[in-house]
Structure formats: structure tokens, C-alpha cells
Amino acid sequence: MKVLLVGNGGREHAIVWKLLQSKRIRQIMCVPGNGGTAALERCQNLPLTIDDFQGMVRFVEVHNISLVVVGPELPLALGITDYLKTQEIKVFGPTKEGAQIEASKSWAKSLMQQAKIPTASAAVFQDAKTAKAYVAAQVAPIVVKADGLAAGKGVTVASTTEEAQAAIDYLFENKFRQVLIEEYLTGQEVSVLALTDGLTIRPLLPAQDYKRLGEGDIGVNTGGMGAYAPAPIVTPALMKRIEQEIFTPTLAALRQRRIDYRGVLYAGLMITPAGDPKVLEFNCRFGDPETQAILPLLETPLEDLLLACAEQRLAEQPPIVWKPGVAVCVVLAATGYPESYQKGKLITGIEKAEAMGVNVFHAGTRLKPGLSGHQLTTDGGRVLAVTALGENFQQAHAQAYAAVECIEFEGMYYRRDIGVAGVGWVER
Numbered sequence: 001m002k003v004l005l006v007g008n009g010g011r012e013h014a015i016v017w018k019l020l021q022s023k024r025i026r027q028i029m030c031v032p033g034n035g036g037t038a039a040l041e042r043c044q045n046l047p048l049t050i051d052d053f054q055g056m057v058r059f060v061e062v063h064n065i066s067l068v069v070v071g072p073e074l075p076l077a078l079g080i081t082d083y084l085k086t087q088e089i090k091v092f093g094p095t096k097e098g099a100q101i102e103a104s105k106s107w108a109k110s111l112m113q114q115a116k117i118p119t120a121s122a123a124v125f126q127d128a129k130t131a132k133a134y135v136a137a138q139v140a141p142i143v144v145k146a147d148g149l150a151a152g153k154g155v156t157v158a159s160t161t162e163e164a165q166a167a168i169d170y171l172f173e174n175k176f177r178q179v180l181i182e183e184y185l186t187g188q189e190v191s192v193l194a195l196t197d198g199l200t201i202r203p204l205l206p207a208q209d210y211k212r213l214g215e216g217d218i219g220v221n222t223g224g225m226g227a228y229a230p231a232p233i234v235t236p237a238l239m240k241r242i243e244q245e246i247f248t249p250t251l252a253a254l255r256q257r258r259i260d261y262r263g264v265l266y267a268g269l270m271i272t273p274a275g276d277p278k279v280l281e282f283n284c285r286f287g288d289p290e291t292q293a294i295l296p297l298l299e300t301p302l303e304d305l306l307l308a309c310a311e312q313r314l315a316e317q318p319p320i321v322w323k324p325g326v327a328v329c330v331v332l333a334a335t336g337y338p339e340s341y342q343k344g345k346l347i348t349g350i351e352k353a354e355a356m357g358v359n360v361f362h363a364g365t366r367l368k369p370g371l372s373g374h375q376l377t378t379d380g381g382r383v384l385a386v387t388a389l390g391e392n393f394q395q396a397h398a399q400a401y402a403a404v405e406c407i408e409f410e411g412m413y414y415r416r417d418i419g420v421a422g423v424g425w426v427e428r
């Protein structure tokens with residue numbers, strides 16, 4: 001079986017790594033991939049952009065590829081699945097209509113409201129003046145959200161109404177045509193990703209990610225500085241509620257809209273102090289870096305699950321099997337991320353880290369031909385993600401950081417508190 005994978009982050013490297021564990025996978029082609037996928041046997045990077053759907057179809061046809069797996073949200077929102085389906089190509093990832101669940105927060109909110117899925121109450125506005133007048137009559141804290149893909153920069157949790165109003169002005173000035181003003185929720189955040197073929201839905205292990213740049217959860221929001229799984233806050237009883245109160249009705253609401261949703265349905269949840277799960281947002285793809293923590297724990301062959309979703313026969317699959325223990329994933333970033341940072345810095349020590357038994361997933365890296373063979377250099381803000389497994393959190397944490405110590409590049413920055421404290425930490 002040959003697979004084409006779209007994307008170039010740590011999430012994609014983790015998906016490729018997991019797929020390649022299976023002898024059944026003869027080859028994977030990545031569009032465009034990164035330095036990590038370039039170095040893997042049976043894997044090849046293609047010089048195409050993630051929106052070159054026609055280019056991908058040519059490769060799929062010439063190379064007899066059986067499945068296309070889409071990593072990031074952008075090509076999904078642009079309709080990659082719709083296009084490939086017209087060419088009779090199997091795809092893991094929802095159609096453009098389905099991808100609205102992430103690409104339009106107002107669309108997702110109205111779906112949740114109609115299906116009575118627990119979520120923060122919200123109002124949608126098309127102009128700054130009305131939105132600001134509404135906020136003036138509310139009590140802070142209050143949440144302002146851009147309606148549209150914003151690469152993690154569209155949400156402001158405002159502690160004053162003035163801050164909320166400034167956020168509203170900023171979004172309309174930056175060409176967003178709608179904003180949501182949302183009720184502020186407190187509690188613990190958790191990511192529950194589920195696989196679905198449009199009819200059946202199977203949750204993966206719950207995970208928690210560390211969104212803030214600084215230790216102790218301070219500083220700006222990032223794409224994610226680390227993650228761990230499974231998150232013990234999601235007990236089996238809570239997972240059952242999440243399935244019954246969130247996933248099942250969401251899938252039904254999608255079907256009611258005649259959306260054949262095949263891919264990942266990712267629920268970003270707030271577990272309120274009363275212990276109730278409420279949806280903060282949905283994403284239409286695997287999370288990054290949650291995937292780098294979840295997939296190393298997966299025992300079931302990933303291609304069985306992805307193919308079953310694409311072919312709509314997930315119900316036939318045996319229950320998903322997981323390795324015991326926990327995974328801690330630490331992101332190594334370039335100083336200055338998520339704003340401006342330098343690229344092209346030489347990376348050393350990965351082999352030494354890997355010899356300790358951890359996974360080093362590449363995100364922003366590039367394999368450059370050099371005088372003495374290939375050189376690996378930095379090529380993005382989030383550069384690497386180091387995942388260690390352990391019997392418990394202390395072990396996994398210690399192992400991940402011992403491996404991180406082996407790796408070096410100029411300006412390397414990482415949080416030292418992934419998996420021990422901060423977001424969602426509960427006594428274990």
C-alpha cells in the first residue's frame with residue numbers, strides 16, 4: 001500500500017513514522033514533508049505545495065497511491081477532499097463543508113446550538129460598532145473570536161471590556177468579516193481527538209497540550225509547546241459522557257446537514273469545575289503536538305484505522321489497542337517563535353537522543369546537501385518534538401528531558417515543565 005501525506009509539521013512526521021511501522025506500507029510520499037520525512041526509508045518528499053491538488057492527483061495516478069492523508073486544516077478548508085473525490089481517490093480528511101467545523105467558528109457554534117451540544121454561549125457580529133456595544137453591556141472576562149482560520153491568533157480572552165473592544169477593532173481591521181463574542185468558561189482544558197468515517201466515531205486517548213510560550217503557562221499563545229497523553233482528568237466515565245453528549249450528537253448534526261465527514265474530529269474541551277465537558281472549539285484534523293504524544297502509544301496499525309475511515313467501514317474495526325504507560329512530548333522551538341525567529345541553524349545530537357529510545361519528530365527542519373554529506377538545519381519556529389514513553393509521568397518526563405539535553409541548535413528554546421506542572425495538572 002502506498003500513501004500520500006499532505007503537510008510538513010511534527011504531526012505529519014509522527015503520522016509517517018507510525019504508518020511506516022507496518023510492513024504493509026510500501027511507500028509514503030509527503031507534500032512537501034520536512035527534514036525528518038526526507039531521511040526516512042520508504043519515504044520521499046515531493047516538491048509540491050499543499051494547495052496544488054492537481055499536482056497531487058498526477059502523483060497519485062502515476063504511483064498508484066491508495067490513500068491520501070491530509071494533515072493540516074488549510075487544504076481541507078480549501079476543498080482538497082472534494083477535489084480528490086471527484087478523481088475517485090480515497091482521502092482521510094473531511095470535505096470543505098465538513099471542514100467548516102474548524103474554519104468557521106460561527107458555523108460550528110450554530111451546529112452545536114442546534115444539536116444542543118454543551119458549549120459556551122455566544123453571539124455573532126458583522127461589524128465592530130454593534131459588537132463593541134454588545135461587549136459594553138457584558139461583564140468581563142469575555143472571549144472574542146475571529147470567524148475564520150487565524151493560525152491560532154484569532155482568540156482573545158479579555159479580562160476587561162476595553163481589551164475585548166480593542167480585540168474586536170483589531171479583527172475587523174484585519175479583514176475578518178465576523179466575530180464571535182463568547183461566554184468565558186473556567187476549568188481544565190483537554191483535547192479529545194476522535195476518528196470517524198461519518199457513521200461511527202472512535203475517540204483516541206485524551207491529551208493535554210501546553211499552548212503558552214512560557215513555563216508556568218505564561219506568555220503568548222503558540223501552536224503548542226508540548227503535550228502529554230493520556231490525560232488522567234478524562235476518566236472512563238467522563239470519556240463516556242464526551243462520546244454521548246458531544247461526539248455522537250455532533251456526528252448526527254453533520255449527517256443531518258448531509259455532510260459525509262471522514263477524518264479526525266478534534267474536540268477542544270473545557271472540563272468545568274463541576275466536571276462537565278463543554279466544547280471550546282472543534283478542529284477538523286489531528287492536533288499538533290498532541291499527535292506526537294498520542295501515536296507513539298497506539299498499538300493498532302494506523303493505516304487500518306485511516307483506511308477504514310476513508311472507506312466507511314470503521315464499525316468493522318476491532319477496538320483500538322493502546323500501549324500501557326504515558327507519553328510526554330517536548331517541543332524544541334527557535335528563540336523568537338511564534339513571532340520572528342532565525343532559520344538555517346545547524347542541528348546536532350538527534351542520533352544521540354534517539355539512541356536513548358525516544359522519538360524525535362521533525363517540524364521545521366530541512367535536510368541540506370553539504371560538503372560532508374547532508375546537513376540538518378532549522379527551517380521553522382517549532383523545530384523538533386521529542387516524545388518519550390514511560391510507565392508514569394515522572395519517568396516519561398525525565399526521559400524526554402534527558403534526550404532533549406543531547407540536542408543542540410543555536411537559539412534552541414523549550415519549556416521545562418511539560419508533563420509535570422502547568423496546564424491541567426492533577427495529582428497522580
Ligand SMILES: Nc1ncnc2c1ncn2[C@@H]1O[C@H](COP(=O)(O)OP(=O)(O)O)[C@@H](O)[C@H]1O
Pocket residue numbers: 120143145151152153154155157182183184185186189211268280281
Ligand atoms: N469560552 C472560553 N472561555 C475561556 N477560555 C477560552 C474560551 N474559548 C477559548 N478559550 C481559550 O482560548 C484558546 C483558543 O481558543 P480556541 O477556540 O481553541 O481557538 P483557536 O485554537 O482557533 O485559536 C483556548 O485554548 C482557551 O484557552
Ligand SMILES: [Mg+2]
Pocket residue numbers: 268281
Ligand atoms: Mg484551540
